[in-house]
Amino acid sequence: MYQIPRGTRDFLPEQAERFRRLEEIAVALACQYGYGELRTPIFEHSELFARSVGESTDIVEKEMYTFQDRGERSLTLRPEGTAGVVRAFVENKLYGGSLPAKYYYFGPMFRYEKPQAGRYRQLWQFGVELFGSEAPRADVEVIALGWQYFQELGVKANLVINSIGCRQCRGEYKKALVAYLTGRNICELCSNRLERNPLRVLDCKEESCQKELEEAPRISQYLCPQCQEHFQKVKAGLSDISIPFTQDERLVRGLDYYNRTTFEYKTNELGSQDALGGGGRYDDLVELVGGPAVPAVGLALGIDRTELMDPPALKKAPGRRGVWLVTMEPVSDQAIALVHPLRQQGVHLGYDLAGRSFKAQFKQADRNNCRWTLIIGPDDLAQGQAVLRDMDTGEQRQLALESLVEMVSNLEGVK
RNA sequence: GUGGGUGUAGCUCAGUUGGUUAGAGCACCAGAUUGUGGCUCUGGGGGCCGGGGGUUCAAAUCCCCUCACUCACCCCA
Known part of the structure; x- marks a missing residue:
């Protein structure tokens, strides 16, 4: 008998309908906020993901579904949505139109991971990307859109935000962090991280590492005046529209393209799969992918995990029909x-x-x-x-x- | 990728120190009711006991391998 590939699933009619409704609600919300759909291929040249997501990230190092086609091109099933959208934005010269330009996507992503409930090798994400605005209120709009999605569904999520600075001030901070941690009692994994991706030591769960971090320099102390002001305005903007959040200086996302604002929607109901969605600003990515310098901010929401939360809005009215x-x-x-x-x-x-x-x-x-x-x-x-x-x-x-x-x-x- | 737990009917699960034709509830089909659903009663169909190998007179049960799910780590959605 044939078995479904590991980490993938069949959606029987009842569950497929729940997924369809999650999509419909997301799409309606994106339209309401003025986002248009941008569909990109499910696979792209491997190089695109390696460059944009970051060579030293877990996603690129060990989670990509990469294959060679008959023309000996290296292709990869998309592990996330932003890279493809940015590629399309640049390739179609969408930066030439009126800005900001706002797009949404919905579809499957692929990551080679050891599966668990809420963690699959084929997973669904809904995401939005906003190009061409550096304004803090652009960050606020994107965060608010995700927040409203969970609200409409009746799903309880906690918003956590942070600022990891820009290229300059994050560089300063990295140096300071490495200098501080070098020679201290941190786990083996973090010793490696220290060289390649020091910020990731920050969310290590190892007790010894957390202890050492208590006195470590904080990113907030290193933010340049512009980044500080940006972050203040994002926080003020969220408060102005009554979106509650907590600030967590250890929130470091696993994709390299982020700068300034990062955020996650978290739950405590799904065990260790606690992130329902997340995102941030990526002001350097469009340029990195070969376009002009166009600032951008976006988010991605995990539909599989959202469905696992059993959203009250999906409850069906029981009446008879037909x-x-x-x-x-x-x-x-x-x-x-x-x-x-x-x-x-x-x-x-x-x-x-x-x-x-x-x-x-x-x-x-x-x-x-x-x-x-x-x-x-x-x-x-x-x-x-x-x-x-x-x-x-x-x-x-x-x-x-x-x-x-x-x-x-x-x-x-x-x- | 590392470590732990669990795999028996469509589903949820029993199954004794290894012992003969492997059980229950729910679900499904049929009958009680030859033109009437839900409730009740009666009957029936369904299982390579996840897969492979080994030990034994004998394996669902013990051992090894493997696959899948699951929990934690890791990472994130």
Whole structure:
């Protein structure tokens, strides 16, 4: 027997519908905020991700699905959405149009990781990217959009924000941090990080490392005046629109392209998979990918994890809907032909395909949660009538066959 | 990638110190009711006991390998 590849999943109808609604709500929200959809391929040249996400990140070092095609190009299934959108932004010279330019995407991403609940090798993200504004209120808008998504769904998320400075002041800070940590009691992993990506020592969970970090220099002390002002305005902007947040100086995101604002939406209900979404500003990325210097800010939300939170907004109203035909040989085909036009009227119509007993057909009607059954057996047909039964109340009445389609398609709860 | 836990019917799970045809509840199908769902009762179909190998007269049970899920680490969505 074949098994689904590790870390991937099938979405059976009920769950697929939940996912579809999560997408619809996200798309409606993005439209409301003035974002247009930008669809990019599911794979890109490997180099794009290596350059933009960062050579020394976990994603690039060990999580990419990379393959060679028949033309011996190295391609990679996208591990995140921003790189492709930035590539498209540059390649299509979208920076030449009016700015800011705002795009959203929704789709699967791929990361080769050891799976766990809430951590998959094929995962879905919804994201937005805002190009061409350096203004703190652009950061605030993006953060607010994500916040509103969780609010609309009724999902409890905690917003955590930080500023990791710009190229200049982060450089200063890195130097200071390395100088401070060198020779101190930190774990082996962090010793390696110290050389390649020192900021990541900050969110190490190793007790010894955290202890050493207590007295370590803080990024806030190193932010240049411009970065400081930017961060203050972001925080003020969030407060102005009543979005609560906490500041965490150890929030360092695992992608290299971020600068200044970084943020995450966290939960404490999913074990160690606590990030529902996150994002930040990436003012240098467009240039890095070959475009002009265009500042940008964006976010990505994890749809799989959001669904795991069992959003109250996805609860279905339980009411019955639609019509079930109950009939019997030798007139079944005639009965079906009589009611089929209901489908063209948009009525939810079902009937037995297996030649089951009368009783069994009512059972199916019940199980399919139908509001009405329409009974058309040999006797009814002979009298030119059908029997309509209300499955909620059990009441029945007769209908003339000539007016059946019109009568039934105007009933309550059939569409 | 490292370490732990768990895999028995569609689902949730029993299964004794290894012992003969592997069970229950729910779900499914049928009958009780030859034109009426939900409730009840009766019956029925369904299992390479995750897969492979080994020990043994005998393995769901013990051992090894492997696959999957899961928890923690790691990382993030």
